[in-house]
Amino acid sequence: MSLTCQIALTLLKAIGPVTAKHLLSHFGTPEAIFAATRAQLAEVEGLNVSKITAILQSDALKLAAEHADLLQEHQVKVLFYTDENYPQRLKECADAPVLLYYKGTADLNHPRIVSIVGSRRATPYGKMLCQQLVALLQHYDVLVVSGLAYGIDVSAHQQSLTYGIPTVGVLGHGLDRIYPAAHHQIAKKMLEQGGLLSEFLLNSTPEKGNFPKRNRIIAGLADVVVVIEAAIKGGALITAGIANSYHREVYAFPGRTTDEYSEGCNFLIKTNRAGMINEAKDLVYYMGWEAAETVSPVLQENLPCGLSGIEHVLINLLKTAPQSIDELGLKADIQQGKLALHLLNLEMKGVLISLPGKIYQLI
Missing domain, CATH: 1.10.150.20 (5' to 3' exonuclease, C-terminal subdomain)
Incomplete structure (x- = not known):
């Protein structure tokens, strides 16, 4: 009963x-x-x-x-407001849900929780910042939270999986489906290395009005919200505003004044709604976090199936540092035309990104 x-x-x-x-x-x-x-x-x-x-x-x-x-039937855990395992940070928020539905292994009362948000139309610059941030966070025993949406959200989850960091996706619908459907495989891996969380009952559809509600959970769960890229309007700025109202720390990466998807971050910084971080280590400095001695650097092999031999060679070459197409061509001993096709294939599969000047970097 x-x-x-x-x-x-x-x-x-x-x-x-x-x-x-x-x-x-x-x-x-x-x-x-x-x-x-x-x-x-x-x-x-x-x-x-x-x-x-x-x-x-x-x-x-x-x-x-x-x-x-x-x-x-779906083996969903129920977290009621008065339960000990209900997220204590979220309980501090006046409008927090009285009931949450959860699947996964992560501790929602983890000692350090970082929510990462940003544009659904992430640029190579945003993806690079996300990769650098998560790569550093692996040393600080954190839980990464985001919304499993396109762009920065899914990049944060994917990078967390890659670096062995538990990551939780907060959904705007029931836990019996994944939206967008393209993120089904990532969500499946997150159940083993993190989890999925929602306030919506099973069979709830991803209606537009659900996502602002979802954003308040993303903000309330965390010690700090990091905005990586954001236009002047959108969910990332809504989340940042909610985090401000909850007295959470908010930080944002600045961008060029002419870049549409840095406009929101620049606005947050200019109006003192977010502190500015120029690089990943600024965040841990401002949060006063010490590196966890028991955590060793991890880069898990989390690559898509069907890669060719030369594509594995290119991935191994890029593990050391970003490299130009010319450097890769010389080291891999492959013609530029064929090399460009392999690089495009890896980029389409979400393995690497192309930076200005024909520089390539693993995601």
Whole structure:
């Protein structure tokens, strides 16, 4: 009955997270809320007649019982607001969800949590900054959080997997699907090295209005939010604004004033809504983090299938440092035309990025 009542509390119309917490504070348990009389509900501060009626006449318990069976079938963990394993940082936020759904192995109360956000249209510059940041964070025993969206989000998750860092994706829909579908394989790996988290029930679709709600969880879970690239409007700036309201640390990488996807970062810095970091080590300096002595550098082989022999050679050459197409051609002993095709194939598969001046770097 407890799980059913917990779920039912989130299904009550006109009862949001703030009101739900008032009810919990007054009655102590979800069961007591649903057992309360009209007179008892009227004693709760801020609970008007329409909300009281919504509780008394709701069929939430019936619907919740059906969802509870479905959650067990999909092996989804339920984290209720009063549970010890509910994210404690998120609990500090007034509008935090009273119920979260989780699949994975990561500790959501990890000692150090970094949320990384940015544009869905990440540029080579943004991907490079993301790779450099995550590569450094492997030394500092962190959990990386993002939203599994295109661009900077998925780059943060992929780099975390590559460097052996636990990473959690916060979804704007139920845990029975992955959106975008192209990130299904990455999400599958994250279940083994991190997890997937949502406040939305199974069978919930990725509706537009869900993603601002998702962003508040990304902000609330973390000690610090890092904006890598962002236009002047978009989810990354929304997340940064929410993080400000939660009194979280916010930092952003600056970019050229003419770059569309640095405009948002530059704005955050200019208006003192984010501290400026020029390189990855600035973040750990400002956070006052010491390197974890037990953590050794890790670069896991996490490459797509179907690579040719020469493509593996090129990857090994690029492991040392970014290199020009001319340097790669000489070292790999391959004609420029064929080399360019192999490099394009690796770039399309998300293995490397092309930098200005025909320089190539592993992602």
